[in-house]
Amino acid sequence: MTKATSLAVLAALVLGTVAGRAEKLPPLPEGAFTYVVIPDTQLYRGEGAHVKKGKKPQTGPTRNPAFASRVDWIAANIEKERIAFVSHVGDIVDYRNAAQWAFASNQMAKLDGKVPYGISPGNHDIGGADTTEFNKWFPRARYETNAWYAGSFGSYVNAKGKKVCAGNADSCQLFEAGGMKFVVVHLECNAPAPVLAWVDEILEKYADRSAIICTHMYLGYVTREIDQRRRTAKERPDAWFGVMDWTKCHGKEGVSAVKAWETCFSKHRNLILVVSGDQSPAICWRVTQKGVYGNTVHATLQDYPRTADEEDWLRLYRFRPAERRIDVWTYSPQQDRVCDAAGFRTGRGWHVFTLPLDVR
Numbered sequence: 001m002t003k004a005t006s007l008a009v010l011a012a013l014v015l016g017t018v019a020g021r022a023e024k025l026p027p028l029p030e031g032a033f034t035y036v037v038i039p040d041t042q043l044y045r046g047e048g049a050h051v052k053k054g055k056k057p058q059t060g061p062t063r064n065p066a067f068a069s070r071v072d073w074i075a076a077n078i079e080k081e082r083i084a085f086v087s088h089v090g091d092i093v094d095y096r097n098a099a100q101w102a103f104a105s106n107q108m109a110k111l112d113g114k115v116p117y118g119i120s121p122g123n124h125d126i127g128g129a130d131t132t133e134f135n136k137w138f139p140r141a142r143y144e145t146n147a148w149y150a151g152s153f154g155s156y157v158n159a160k161g162k163k164v165c166a167g168n169a170d171s172c173q174l175f176e177a178g179g180m181k182f183v184v185v186h187l188e189c190n191a192p193a194p195v196l197a198w199v200d201e202i203l204e205k206y207a208d209r210s211a212i213i214c215t216h217m218y219l220g221y222v223t224r225e226i227d228q229r230r231r232t233a234k235e236r237p238d239a240w241f242g243v244m245d246w247t248k249c250h251g252k253e254g255v256s257a258v259k260a261w262e263t264c265f266s267k268h269r270n271l272i273l274v275v276s277g278d279q280s281p282a283i284c285w286r287v288t289q290k291g292v293y294g295n296t297v298h299a300t301l302q303d304y305p306r307t308a309d310e311e312d313w314l315r316l317y318r319f320r321p322a323e324r325r326i327d328v329w330t331y332s333p334q335q336d337r338v339c340d341a342a343g344f345r346t347g348r349g350w351h352v353f354t355l356p357l358d359v360r
Contacts (some may be wrong), residue, residue, distance in 0.1 A: 022336075023340065025316075025329060027329050031178065032082065032178070032327075033082040033319050036074055037087050037214070039314075042093060044094050045065075048062030053351055062102075065105070067103075069312045069333045071107045075111060084176075085173070087212075089277030093125055097266060105137040110201055118171055120277075121169050123249050129164045140168040140264070150174050153168065153170035158192070164250070165334060170185075170186065172184070172186075178251050180321055182212060185211070185214070188216065192255060200264055200267070203271065207269075216276060216278050218278075221282060224245055236344055245258040261289065268295075272360075274298070275299075277302060281336050283342050283344070313330050321359050325354050325355065339352070
């Protein structure tokens with residue numbers, strides 16, 4: 001055997017070993033069902049891509065391979081994974097132009113009529129507080145004929161005299177699976193106090209159902225100052241992460257995650273889970289909070305890297321009511337593997353973990 005051949009064989013063995021470590025998604029356990037969370041899908045390519053100052057415009061059709069592969073996998077695995085509901089945490093587009101909105105709408109249309117879902121508009125979707133484009137492509141009329149759609153906030157006139165939080169920007173859905181009944185509320189980024197008052201009404205109306213809140217901005221760098229510090233810091237202390245006390249949308253009327261918890265979320269004994277995105281520099285995080293009635297509320301962040309086409313991570317929440325647990329898996333359809341590291345979040349435990357389930 002020549003030296004070149006020996007090196008080639010050794011390389012093949014090394015690659016095979018590394019590839020062999022790629023964990024496949026295990027079969028869904030008996031009696032389990034899946035709640036899927038789609039992290040932020042911003043980062044488009046082609047003619048519809050956001051062009052930063054000084055950069056040349058991209059060419060070719062508007063595309064977002066990671067977005068497409070996520071939705072394709074969900075649509076193809078509804079029965080196999082017993083997918084009961086899907087939430088998109090927002091930033092469904094990167095830059096609000098027609099090409100990106102059309103692409104996003106066409107992707108989510110693959111789920112229409114197949115599985116219930118909801119979307120929480122992110123700061124990239126509404127800017128400061130403008131839901132016009134979101135409602136053009138994802139209007140209430142698109143969903144209200146479904147039995148699982150339970151309504152939306154509607155709108156209110158803010159301090160500047162502008163109609164905000166309109167249409168389907170803050171919405172409610174219902175589903176049942178595994179002997180459990182759920183109410184899911186999807187909130188836009190930093191939903192103002194009138195919206196949270198509506199959330200109070202919804203969660204009280206459906207107090208007999210386990211509640212999930214999907215909101216764009218909840219966990220991440222806890223203050224704006226820390227968010228600025230992390231841009232140049234080499235370390236990422238755990239103390240920097242948690243429930244966020246700053247906002248991006250709705251100006252002075254925007255409610256931070258800390259305030260949303262204190263004034264609304266914590267007061268509902270049926271709330272079991274809060275999911276969010278927005279914080280790609282934080283990637284993922286999770287905390288457990290106690291509501292005023294002593295109920296356990298799990299909060300999770302999922303905003304995975306989007307720098308490559310194969311970085312199409314999904315969060316799969318496998319509810320196992322009989323075992324009173326939720327098995328959480330972070331999975332890439334394109335790579336067909338479970339996540340064991342992403343950016344500085346190294347270690348499988350960040351991406352695959354189990355949450356205790358308070359069965360109602």
